[in-house]
Amino acid sequence: MPKPEHPTDPDVEISASATARELRFHARPEVTVHAEAEPGGECAWGSDRTNLPDQVEPNVTYRDIRIDFRVAAALTDPTQDPSSP
Incomplete structure (x- = not known):
């Protein structure tokens, strides 16, 4: 499963997989x-492909x-002042 480079400690992660015999x-x-x-x-995404190039051909x-x-996303508290420690 792909692992986005950032955020390193996400609050939310969503993953999905798809397979096909032929496409x-x-x-x-x-x-x-x-x-x-x-x-x-902070938000990041990534994918891994097996037998499918990044640029498919028609x-x-x-x-x-x-x-x-x-x-994956790391969330912030909207009620907290970003300048406070």
Whole structure:
């Protein structure tokens, strides 16, 4: 399972996995990830792929694939003054 580099001690972690015997793309997908921890929190995400490149090619059949994805966030207390110790 992928482990985001930061935060090192997250308050929240969400992970997901997907597998397929065969996967074929008719067009190159446009994928974006947006994860945020407000105010002043820290957030990171990462994925591991098996038998599936980072940039897939259209009309290529990928076999026995697995994708593991994880997002992690360290939260802050919104009632605490960030300048106080």
